[in-house]
Amino acid sequence: MGLLVDGQWQDQWYDTKATGGRFVRKESAFRNWITPDGRPGPSGEGGFAAEPGRYHLYVSLACPWAHRALIMRARKGLEGAITLSVVHWRMGKDGWTFEEGPGVIPDTVNGASFLHQVYTAADPLYSGRVTVPVLWDRQRRTIVNNESAEIIRMLDHAFGGAEDHYPxxxxxxxxxxxxxxxxxxxxxxxxxxxxxxxxxxxxxxxxxxxxxxxxxxxxxxxxxxxxxxxxxxxxxxxxxxxxxxxxxxxxxxxxxxxxxxxxxxxxxxxxxxxxQGFGETCDFGHMKRHYYESHPGINPTGIVPLGPVQDLTAPHGREALG
The missing domain is CATH 1.20.1050.10 (Glutathione S-transferase Yfyf (Class Pi); Chain A, domain 2)
Incomplete structure (x- = not known):
C-alpha cells in the first residue's frame, strides 16, 4: 500500500510511530457530488449532472468501502448507467493494479495499468493515498469523489428510482x-x-x-x-x-x-x-486473497486459509420481524 507525493508514486506502508501504534485513516480528497441537475452538492463544486453513460466506477471486490458502492449501484439498477472497472485483489508495491486475473475488469476509460495513474490523470500533483471506490467523470476528465459514504448517497438519489435508502x-x-x-x-x-x-x-x-x-x-x-x-x-x-x-x-x-x-x-x-444487490456483489476469493496476500507484515508467508466454511444461503427466519 503506497501513496502519491506530488504526483510521484512511493511504496510506503502506514506510519504508526507518531500515533502510538494506532492506525489513523486519512480523509478522502475528492469531494464533489453528482446531483440530478448538476448543482453543487454538500461539498465541492457543481457541474456534475446525473447523466447515464457519463460516469465510471473503479472498485475492488475485496474492499468493504468499495463494496458499498457496488451494492447501491446494483440496488438502484445503475449497472447500465455507470460503467465499471475492477482492480486485481493483490495490492503490492504498485498499489491497486489492473493485472489480469479472475474477476478483474480492465480500465477501458483511462487505459491505466495502476490505479494511481487514474488519480494523477485527475490531478498530476496529487498527494495522498490511492483508494477505492473512485467515481470518474468522462466528460470533465476528473475524479468526482472517492469517499464511499458520499458515493452511495449520490447513487441512491441523483439518478432517481423509487427506493430511498436514506429517507x-x-x-x-x-x-x-x-x-x-x-x-x-x-x-x-x-x-x-x-x-x-x-x-x-x-x-x-x-x-x-x-x-x-x-x-x-x-x-x-x-x-x-x-x-x-x-x-x-x-x-x-x-x-x-x-x-x-x-x-x-x-x-x-x-x-x-x-x-x-x-x-x-x-x-x-x-x-x-x-x-437483491448484496450476495451477487460478493467475491469471497478476492476478499480472502487480498488480505492474506497483500499484508506481508501481518501474514509474511502469504498463505491463504481454506476456511471458514460458511453457508450464507441457509434460511434465516427473519421475515416475520419485518
Missing part, C-alpha cells in the same frame, strides 16, 4: 448509528488489524465487540437496523460483517467471537446476503 424521517438516526458503526466496526477492524502496539490493538478490539454485541441486541427484535426498513446503514454494516469471520477474525485478530456466534447478527447477515 428524510430516519436521517438523524441513520447518521448517528453510522458514526458509531464507522468508528467502532467498519474502521474498528482496521484499527485492530493495523495496530503495532498491544495497547492500540486492545483499544480497538474491546469497543468493536461491545458494539457488535449492542447491534446483536438491537437486531433481536427487528429485521433491519432502522426497524422494518432496509437503509444505507444496513449496507454499510453488511460489508464489514460479510468479511468478518472470513478475514478479520483471524487475519486482524478480531477473535473474541465470530459473527456466526451471535444469535441475531448471523441470521441478519444471511438475510442481507440473500437480498
Amino acid at each position: 428524510e424521517d430516519l436521517r438523524a438516526e441513520i447518521d448517528d448509528l453510522n458514526a458509531t458503526v464507522y468508528d467502532r466496526v467498519n474502521n474498528g477492524v482496521y484499527k485492530a488489524g493495523f495496530a503495532t502496539t498491544q495497547a492500540a490493538y486492545e483499544d480497538a478490539v474491546r469497543p468493536l465487540f461491545e458494539t457488535l454485541d449492542a447491534l446483536d441486541r438491537r437486531l433481536a427484535g427487528q429485521r433491519y437496523l432502522m426497524g422494518g426498513r432496509l437503509t444505507e446503514a444496513d449496507i454499510r454494516l453488511f460489508t464489514t460483517l460479510v468479511r468478518f469471520d472470513l478475514v478479520y477474525h483471524g487475519h486482524f485478530k478480531c477473535n473474541l467471537r465470530r459473527i456466526a456466534d451471535l444469535p441475531a447478527l448471523f441470521p441478519y447477515l444471511r438475510d442481507l446476503f440473500q437480498t
Whole structure:
C-alpha cells in the first residue's frame, strides 16, 4: 500500500510511530457530488449532472468501502448507467493494479495499468493515498469523489428510482448509528488489524465487540437496523460483517467471537446476503486473497486459509420481524 507525493508514486506502508501504534485513516480528497441537475452538492463544486453513460466506477471486490458502492449501484439498477472497472485483489508495491486475473475488469476509460495513474490523470500533483471506490467523470476528465459514504448517497438519489435508502424521517438516526458503526466496526477492524502496539490493538478490539454485541441486541427484535426498513446503514454494516469471520477474525485478530456466534447478527447477515444487490456483489476469493496476500507484515508467508466454511444461503427466519 503506497501513496502519491506530488504526483510521484512511493511504496510506503502506514506510519504508526507518531500515533502510538494506532492506525489513523486519512480523509478522502475528492469531494464533489453528482446531483440530478448538476448543482453543487454538500461539498465541492457543481457541474456534475446525473447523466447515464457519463460516469465510471473503479472498485475492488475485496474492499468493504468499495463494496458499498457496488451494492447501491446494483440496488438502484445503475449497472447500465455507470460503467465499471475492477482492480486485481493483490495490492503490492504498485498499489491497486489492473493485472489480469479472475474477476478483474480492465480500465477501458483511462487505459491505466495502476490505479494511481487514474488519480494523477485527475490531478498530476496529487498527494495522498490511492483508494477505492473512485467515481470518474468522462466528460470533465476528473475524479468526482472517492469517499464511499458520499458515493452511495449520490447513487441512491441523483439518478432517481423509487427506493430511498436514506429517507428524510430516519436521517438523524441513520447518521448517528453510522458514526458509531464507522468508528467502532467498519474502521474498528482496521484499527485492530493495523495496530503495532498491544495497547492500540486492545483499544480497538474491546469497543468493536461491545458494539457488535449492542447491534446483536438491537437486531433481536427487528429485521433491519432502522426497524422494518432496509437503509444505507444496513449496507454499510453488511460489508464489514460479510468479511468478518472470513478475514478479520483471524487475519486482524478480531477473535473474541465470530459473527456466526451471535444469535441475531448471523441470521441478519444471511438475510442481507440473500437480498437483491448484496450476495451477487460478493467475491469471497478476492476478499480472502487480498488480505492474506497483500499484508506481508501481518501474514509474511502469504498463505491463504481454506476456511471458514460458511453457508450464507441457509434460511434465516427473519421475515416475520419485518
